[in-house]
Each structure stands twice: as C-alpha cells, then as structure tokens.
Amino acid sequence: MPPRKKALPRPLPEGWIVTDAEKRQWRLGKMIGQGGFGLIYLASPGTGKHDEDEAEFVIKVEYKENGPLFSELKFYQRAAKPADIQKWMQVKRLRFLGIPKYCGHGIVEFDELSYRFMVIERLGKDLQHIFEKQGKMFKNQVVLNLGLKMLHVLEYIHENEYIHGDIKAANILLGFKDSNKLYLADYGLSYRYSPNQIHKKYEERPKKGHNGTIEYTSIDAHKGVAPSRRSDLEILGYCMLHWMCGKLPWEQYLNKPELVLEAKTKLMEKLPESVTQISPHGAKCGEIAKILSLVKKLGYDERPNYHMLQKILLDGLKETQKDFNDFLDFSPVSEVEAHGYCLYNHATTIKSVRRDIRTTQPVEKCLNESKTSLTRSRMVQNKVKEDLDAKWEEAKENENSLEKHKKYKKKNKTEENHFNKITQNLTKELKPRTTQLLTKKKYAEDECNKLTGSDRQYEDEYLIQQANDDQIEFSWRKWCLLLVFLIILIVIVTLY
Template sequence: MPPRKKALPRPLPEGWIVTDAEKRQWTLGKMIGQGGFGLIYLASRGTGKHDEDEAEFVIKVEYKENGPLFSELKFYQRAAKPADIQKWMQEKRLRFLGIPKYCGHGIAEFDKLSYRFMVIERLGKDLQHIFEKQGKMFKDHIVLNLGLKMLHVLEYIHENEYIHGDIKAANILLGFKDSNKVYLADYGLSYRYSPNQIHKKYEERPKKGHNGTIEYTSIDAHKGVAPSRRSDLEILGYCMLHWMCGKLPWEQYLNKPELVLEAKTKLMEKLPESVTQISPCGAKCGEIAKFLSLVKKLGYDERPNYHMLQKILLDGLKEIQKDFNDFLDFSPVSEVEAHGYCLYNHAATIKPVRHDIRTTQPVEKCLNESKTSLTRSRMVQDKVKEDMDAKWEEEINPRKTQLQIKKKYAEDECNKLTGSDGQYEDEYLIQQEANDDQIEFSWRKWCLLLVFLIISIVIVTLY
C-alpha cells in the first residue's frame, strides 16, 4: 500500500547509504529536523564513519509521491547553479549571496518504499530559534542587515523567474560555524511566476486563499492570487516589522484568516502611520514603513525597483553608523539595548480583545483600543522620563553650585592679583609700596655688609 500523500516519511536508520544520480555515495547521520513533508539528516560523503560535529552536508528526504522536495530540487537545478550565482555576485559586487549550495539528488528504496532525497551544504541554526531565545527582539541594525541580505536573494531568484513564497525566520539559517553568513533556505514552495517570460495573470480564487504561514502571508495570497514579486517583498516587510517590534498587530487573529487579511489591508492603507503606531520608541521602523510604502505602489506583474528598496535599508544603516558587511551580533539584548532609550514595547501594550465573529468592525475596535493603550504607554514613558530628568537635576545641581563657587573664588583672586577690580586698588598700591621699601632696605643692608667685609680684609692684610 503506497504511503499517504504529504505524510511525513518514516525515520530512516542512521548509517544508511544512498547513491545519487551522479553515482556518488552519501551516508546518513543523525536526524536534525523536519519540515512540513520531509526529514532532514546530517550527511557525509562516502561510506565511512564521520564525526557529526564536522559533517558538512545535510540530506532532505521525503516520499517520492510528495511534491515540495521535487519543487525545491527543480529550483536548484534551474535557478541556483553555482556558476550563475558566482556571476551574479560579481556583477552586483557582493561578497556573499545567501542561497545554499546544491550538492546532489536521487531516488532510494528502503523497506519497500521509495524516497526522494536531495543533498545540500550544512547550515546552522534557524533565525526563529535565535529570535525566540532573544525574547523576540532584534537590534535595529540586525533587522536592517537581515532585510538587505534577504532582498539580494529575492532579487536574484526573481530575475530567474522564481518566487520564494514562504519567507519566515524558520526558513532563514545562519552559516555553519559562521554567523555572518545568512541563507534563505527551504524552497519547497518556490514558484515560477513567469514561465516562458509570460507573467501569471491576476486572478482571485477564494477557495485557495490564506495559504502559507498566516503571520506573513501576502494580501494577494489571502485572496488566492498566485504569488508575485511584490508578494515576496510584502512578506519580507512583515518579517522585518516582526523582528523589530516583537509582535504583529494581527497576532490575536491567527485562527481567523479573514480578520488577519483585514488587519494587513488597514496597515498597508494607512502607511506610514500604521507602522509607527506599533513601533517601539527609538526603533528604526521608519525604514520599514518606507519599504512597505514602495511595495504597496507596485503593480501585480511590475518589476520592483530593487536598488531603491536596498537604498532605503542602507540609508537606515548609515544613519546609525553601521555597515552592511558588519559582523551580525545575535547576542541577547534588552529592548533598551536594541532600540535606545525605551522602557516599554508599544506593540506589547496591544491587548487581545475577544470578538464576536458577527461583529462588523472587530479590527477597527481593536485598533482604537490599541491607540488608547499606546497613548497611556507614552504618558507613562513621559512621566518616567520626567522623573529621571528631575533625579538627574538633583544630582547635577550641587555639582553646578560647587563649580560656580570655585569659579567666583578664582575670579576674585585673579582680580586681586591684576588690580582690575576697583575695591582692591588701594590695597594693591599699599602692598606695592611696602614691597618697594622692603627691596630698598635689603639693598642698603647688603651694601653696608660688603663695605664692612672689605675693610676687615684690608686690616688683616696690613697686620
């Protein structure tokens, strides 16, 4: 009996050897993860035993009847050839482009079942794991840098007629032993938007709506429209907003896709105010608002201005004196460290509200309550800042007073010495006359003493 379509495959034994289409052998190591329809194993080239800590490859495995790995394989074969990637990097003057290196693929039989497998280079932890470990907050420059790196990848795959379709933190991985290399991995939902250079037509299909990861799904995808380049960029904008703010305005509606669509539509319609309202104070969300505003203006089949989108994020990095090639520091940070002087996360103040599905404007109600909550949060912040300023004044004023006293004393002493102050002029003249008399007396005394010595010497000589 064939396996159920889209079911996860049965775990394969560690040490199992597979042979790819080029007759190269690979040995499965420890299973390190699983996707929607497949399993992921560490792998090594050849048939000998290898240290898993040094394994440089992974093997993705799914039942042959499933589709995601087949789609991902086609993407690598058509659009991610190493020579093409290298040429692109040279043209764009990039040191690195975050697409995993494809190493091989094949079909294998185990326990009377057929498996499709694909070998790629090993990557490190996914960004979602790091994001949650850090308390769901990234530093400003980390967010802008990640956005730029993903934007370069999207430009490349779009120029090769592909859409990624599923950008999220879990699909973004750090390089193995190199956290400065960031990859957009997992192309299981990749899609050719322009086969034979003919763009897919805009067509809403409600029955196919709301596909993908609901937090980041584009407005088009909510309506069942085939993915486009603007869809990928919109998803990236939502990702950056989440990394920067720690939350998204529609998180409480994830079990009601229609409300998520309504909230996303309102966010895009009311840019840039809708973004700044949910931004932590001090955060660089202005760049994200500009990014989404530019994406909003795109036509469904229009080629994006990647240079302009990149410039928005680059300008944000320059403003905080950071560079695109800087090392990515994913060490845990507080919100104050991430976004400067800020004691409260505006996004965190948005309280979940229970809604009746029959309510006509549930999202509007939530936004109004959120504004009230945000206003209160700002009032609290202002009060805290006033208290801190007052405390600072209490500490600094005594020091100012001491400095003023010392300054006045120094001025008085200076005036005494120079005689520039009228009240000290008489005292100065009297003192000067006394000094002159003393000098004259001393001179006379030394002259008399000298004469006495000369006379004494003469008398001694004569006798």
C-alpha cells in the first residue's frame, strides 16, 4: 500500500542537483506548477546550466511519505515502459500513443526532509486552459478526435491492469514542441484493478464515496466502489459531453455530491434521450450517447469492446470529413462556428445569441446565417427522408424475399414428408418379398449342394468301372501274346 498523503512540500532551490536511482544527475530549473500534493520543476540532464525555454524534461517532487507520486511512479515502472509502448503502437498501427515518457526517479534529502522525485518529458499547455480560453466549447470534430485519442490510451492502460481514475481536461496536455500530440498525464490516482489477473470485487463503501473530480467521477466512485474499466470510460463520456455542450446537467449541485450522483444516474438511465435533450441544436452528441449506452451495459469486471467504441468515433469523424491524424484545430470559436447554427431551442443559448447579436454581429448577418442553417437542415432532412424511404423499400423487398423463402421451404418440407412416406410404404411392401426371396435363395443353394454331391458319386463309380475295363483288356492282351508265343515255339520245334 502507498504511504498516506500529506500537504505540499517546501520548494527546493533552483539549480539544485539531484541524482536518480540510475546514478544520473539532473539540474532543477524554475518551478512551473503544482498539483494537489507536489511541485513541478523544469529540469535538464547533467550539472551544467541550460536554456530553460528549451528544457525537455520536468521533475515532479513530493514528500517521500506522500501517496500520489508513489502511485504514479509504480504505474510508469510497471505499465508504461517505452519499449512496451512502442510494441503496442506497432501492433495497433498507431503513429502515437499519448502517455508521457518516464525518464527516472529517486530520493533526495534537503533541509532534513526526504523528497521523492520523478523525471518525465516536458509537456505543453493543458486542455483545460484552452477550453476556458475558447469559452468552454470545442468543435464537433475536435471532441470526437480527443475522445478517440483518449480511448487508445485507455485501452493500453487497461490491458496493463491499470485504471487512470482522473480523466479531465486539466490532465490532458499538448506536446511541448508538437501541439497536435495529446498526452493523458497525472497518474497519481491510478489504480491496479486486476493484480495477478484477479479482478477486484464489487463492494460499495459509502464512507469512501464521491472520490475524484466531482464533475466527472463515475457512479461507482460516488458509491465508494473501487474503480474499474467501465469507470474510466464513463468519466471520458462525461468529459466529451462537457467539451461538446459547454455544460453538464449537475453543475449547479457540485457542492452536494448526493444530488450529482442522482443527476448522473438519471442521465444514464434515460439514454440516449437524456444526452440529446441537453445538447445544443446542431451539436453532434449522438456518438457520446452511443458510448455511454455501451458503458451502461458493461459489467463491473467486464472487458470493454474498445474496437466498437473507437469505430463509433471514427464514423463520426468521417461525417465531418476529418481524419484521426488531422491537425487539432484549437482556434477560438463561437458556438455558431463550433456547431454550425445561430438560433437555438434552449433558453440559455438564446441569451448568448442575443448577446452575440448586440456585441459582435449585425442582425442581418445573424438572420442570413439562420436562413442558411435552416436551408441546410431541410436538405439534411430531405436526405434523411430519402434514405429512410430507400431503407423502407429495401425492408419490404427483404420481407417479400423472406416470405418466398418460407413458402419454398414449406413446399420442400411437404415434398420431403411425401417422399419419406412413400419410402416407408415401399419398405413395408418389400420386407416380406425380401424374406421370401432369401428363403428361395437358401433352398436353391441346398439343392445345388445336393446336386454337386450326386455328381461326385457318379464320377467315382465311373472311375472304378473304367479301371475294371482296363484290367480286363490287359488280361486279354496278355493271353493273346502268350498264345502267339506258344504257336511260334511249336513251329520251331517242328522244324527241328
């Protein structure tokens, strides 16, 4: 377990040299920020002084006993190794994955106090700063692109058994030298949801409820349940809804967590209507409603279908004719430029339009834009109607085809039954005939055997008779020869 949290540490002097666990030395520059429990300094490798404007590293410092930096450090050591991130990008065919590069850590002593520090790459402005500068509203394509980039990061984190736990605009930063790169930073509340591949059990703990940033924290966190993968996705959905609409339904209850929980529960129970009702006319919130609907169906320990979630946002980007890798246009925009409309159905937005008319736009220009927007809306409606009619005709054809198939199948079934019946009848008829034929066959074989035995008896008698005849013939010849011999003998005796 990480140590308990404490207050902000005393600042370290600028130019202080610290040595990390790998014996590398880092020089602290000026302090550029602070978090809930730590300080952030610019840093440069080595002991020499460098140009701080070009510093490519920062050092996060907390008291050694504090918990957030300890948790963040463990996340980087276990789940965010540069080699692992590079391999993941190759497998997923990504050009970039928004996790800051970890460079080192260590313990340093100053003024009889122990500090823990961690070195990571330097990042640029946070998204919250840009969001507020733009009047708390982003363009449709920007929100969809932001959501898609964060989904890729969350998929990697979740596959490494971790939860981020505190997704918000303040923790999403632009790259230091490339503002098109977005990083999900600050893993002080990261949580290992499945140590040793055993998921944490669902258990409500009211005393630990409402943890995290109240605007975006998940329903599970409100109930004191340990965070899970669905918690991160739910938080991301709330963030996207805020970026797209400029407000959330529970903003007026932030000092009353129970009312915030009630409002979030109501929103999730009545999806997708609840999202479309709060979204300004023209805002593309359909994708956000789909994502939250999928999150709502997820089990506490169930693995999300990241591919499906990413496809929802990719399809939305295709409709805006933007690509995932396109440059993120964070230029300041009005609500009209962000969502393509001028007149709104909501009372709160009507006030802002009237203010725009009074201060920045002539009435004629706003009316012309309204007419143009109305014409576009009608064109879209006609296109939708044509698509629906085409789908209706296709459905009818499919229905007719299905009926034909059913009739054909039924006819084949009838013919099959008829054939089976004929087969059964023939079998019944042929069975006695087969028995009769087998009986006749056996009788014929017996007769054949008898005839074969008689032939053999006749053959033996014939051979005996033939032998007797041969013997008689031999005897007759023998006597003839003897008689001739006697006659010749008598003649010879007579002559002498």
